[in-house]
Amino acid sequence: MLTRRRVLALGGMAVAAPLVAAAARPGSGSRSRGAPDVLIIGAGLSGLNAATLLESEGYRCQILEATHRVGGRVCTARESDVPGHPELGGSGIGSSYARMLDTANRLGLTLVPERLRTTAPRNELMYHLCGEGILPNDWPGHRLNPFQDAGDRKVPPEFYQFTKYGLYNPLPKNDLQAWQRPEFASHDVSVFDFLRKLGIPEAAIALVAGTNMSYGTNVHDLSVLMWFAIANWLRADQEFGGNAPRAIEGGNQRLPEAMAARLQSEIVFGQHVTGIRSNADGVEVHTIDHQVRRARFCLCTIPFSALRHLRLEPLPPGEQLNAIENIGYTPVFQVHFVPTRRFWEEDKLPKSMWTDRKLGRLMALHNDPGRPDEVTSYIAFVNGMAAKYLDRLEPQAAADYLLEDLAYIRPSTRGALKVAKVWSWNRNPFAGGAYAYWKPGQISRLARQVAVPGKRLFFAGEHTAVLARGMEGAMESGERAALEILSAM
Numbered sequence: 236m237l238t239r240r241r242v243l244a245l246g247g248m249a250v251a252a253p254l255v256a257a258a259a260r261p262g263s264g265s266r267s268r269g270a271p272d273v274l275i276i277g278a279g280l281s282g283l284n285a286a287t288l289l290e291s292e293g294y295r296c297q298i299l300e301a302t303h304r305v306g307g308r309v310c311t312a313r314e315s316d317v318p319g320h321p322e323l324g325g326s327g328i329g330s331s332y333a334r335m336l337d338t339a340n341r342l343g344l345t346l347v348p349e350r351l352r353t354t355a356p357r358n359e360l361m362y363h364l365c366g367e368g369i370l371p372n373d374w375p376g377h378r379l380n381p382f383q384d385a386g387d388r389k390v391p392p393e394f395y396q397f398t399k400y401g402l403y404n405p406l407p408k409n410d411l412q413a414w415q416r417p418e419f420a421s422h423d424v425s426v427f428d429f430l431r432k433l434g435i436p437e438a439a440i441a442l443v444a445g446t447n448m449s450y451g452t453n454v455h456d457l458s459v460l461m462w463f464a465i466a467n468w469l470r471a472d473q474e475f476g477g478n479a480p481r482a483i484e485g486g487n488q489r490l491p492e493a494m495a496a497r498l499q500s501e502i503v504f505g506q507h508v509t510g511i512r513s514n515a516d517g518v519e520v521h522t523i524d525h526q527v528r529r530a531r532f533c534l535c536t537i538p539f540s541a542l543r544h545l546r547l548e549p550l551p552p553g554e555q556l557n558a559i560e561n562i563g564y565t566p567v568f569q570v571h572f573v574p575t576r577r578f579w580e581e582d583k584l585p586k587s588m589w590t591d592r593k594l595g596r597l598m599a600l601h602n603d604p605g606r607p608d609e610v611t612s613y614i615a616f617v618n619g620m621a622a623k624y625l626d627r628l629e630p631q632a633a634a635d636y637l638l639e640d641l642a643y644i645r646p647s648t649r650g651a652l653k654v655a656k657v658w659s660w661n662r663n664p665f666a667g668g669a670y671a672y673w674k675p676g677q678i679s680r681l682a683r684q685v686a687v688p689g690k691r692l693f694f695a696g697e698h699t700a701v702l703a704r705g706m707e708g709a710m711e712s713g714e715r716a717a718l719e720i721l722s723a724m
């Protein structure tokens with residue numbers, strides 16, 4: 236909850252009069268009367284959190300959402316589509332997710348353990364690399380293991396790069412803003428350059444950092460400073476409580492739904508915003524059906540991958556525009572399957588796979604807490620260039636491609652998986668990828684510019700977060716933007 240003191244602390248004396256005026260405004264909080272004070276574009280966590288806070292100060296918001304649901308990149312599959320209703324987007328809620336946890340508690344939602352999706356227990360995982368199936372216990376002695384050092388050879392390939400980010404992280408512990416400070420600009424280099432400097436051979440870099448990349452599309456287009464920032468944040472999260480990540484009972488989407496249900500502000504669905512024009516008096520927001528809506532302020536929470544297709548007048552200043560047009564968004568492509576046969580019992584191999592093929596990671600999901608050993612569904616979680624490739628195919632053709640390739644490397648799977656859902660974050664025009672990532676050089680040049688407000692236009696969204704990341708970053712950004720708008724009022 237915002238308090239008057241917090242707003243004053245942020246914005247100085249200028250905010251005092253408008254706050255009084257707002258509190259006295261007749262009809263404030265009504266769902267339909269008059270033009271809103273703030274038009275918010277996007278009903279994801281950042282937009283909903285900003286609306287909650289602005290509303291609590293007596294301001295009227297209207298949220299324009301392109302799709303027909305709230306939550307944006309927090310999206311839980313329907314049980315009727317995929318048994319166990321896995322998360323398609325935001326999954327784990329960490330110990331330091333104060334805003335998420337507080338909001339869930341206030342709305343009476345129950346927290347449960349996260350349902351793992353992209354990692355598998357060691358006894359459930361096997362590798363498939365360079366055309367060969369490898370069991371985890373065989374990895375340290377395997378001929379495809381690229382490392383000389385006995386200690387390095389023992390590290391599972393999917394974790395190897397993180398040991399280096401832990402060891403060489405230049406960012407001061409618990410200083411979560413440090414990653415944006417100029418003094419760390421010399422670390423804003425590619426993952427490849429960083430690992431190569433440590434003497435790691437190119438082929439090894441491709442394996443440990445370029446396979447199933449969580450961010451970016453290849454080891455040359457991701458800044459290692461971003462990994463340092465994430466490592467620093469995860470370290471702080473550990474110190475905060477170190478609990479295993481949690482999730483919302485029934486699916487994370489229940490959180491934005493509950494936030495939306497509590498709002499007084501109107502959420503208008505099916506409003507594909509195509510342009511924002513602002514001047515000294517206010518803002519005009521244009522939608523694809525040629526409607527124009529007006530307000531005193533606009534808060535734009537949509538990812539830059541979507542914003543770069545809007546018409547903005549006036550154009551944002553140079554480096555902000557550069558960021559809007561050029562920061563990266565990680566392609567993520569998912570195919571969800573329902574197993575029709577327990578093929579892992581037939582071939583006696585682990586249920587899940589980490590591969591260097593287009594298939595990416597094939598993960599067995601155990602989403603029924605009452606039957607933890609049961610596989611409720613499978614997911615092929617594909618990132619990076621492979622996701623981009625699959626995006627070019629029709630959804631069914633992409634799923635068939637993966638199934639055929641899987642049957643080639645693991646014959647027991649032939650006919651044992653039924654496609655339940657194909658989902659691309661990249662192809663979704665209102666997401667344009669799963670999450671923002673910084674290319675080499677972009678953090679030092681652009682990170683502090685992304686959220687600089689205009690006179691009437693403000694920015695929020697996970698890509699503008701400074702301290703936290705992911706869902707909590709989205710909430711943080713909504714809070715920061717709400718405070719900025721209150722100051723401007």
Ligand SMILES: Cc1cc2nc3c(=O)[nH]c(=O)nc-3n(C[C@H](O)[C@H](O)[C@H](O)COP(=O)(O)OP(=O)(O)OC[C@H]3O[C@@H](n4cnc5c(N)ncnc54)[C@H](O)[C@@H]3O)c2cc1C
Nearest residue numbers: 277279280281301307308325326327508696697705706709
């Ligand atoms: C696969 C995946 C896994 C993830 N895993 C995690 C995780 O484990 N933990 C974690 O913390 N986070 C995770 N995240 C990230 C987290 O889900 C996001 O950071 C967060 O939900 C983003 O919220 P937001 O409000 O910034 O943006 P969004 O949720 O994207 O909200 C923006 C809204 O704007 C709408 N919109 C876009 N364009 C327009 C337009 N032109 N007109 C009108 N409306 C528009 C969109 O439809 C959307 O509803 C994951 C995300 C993905 C995709």
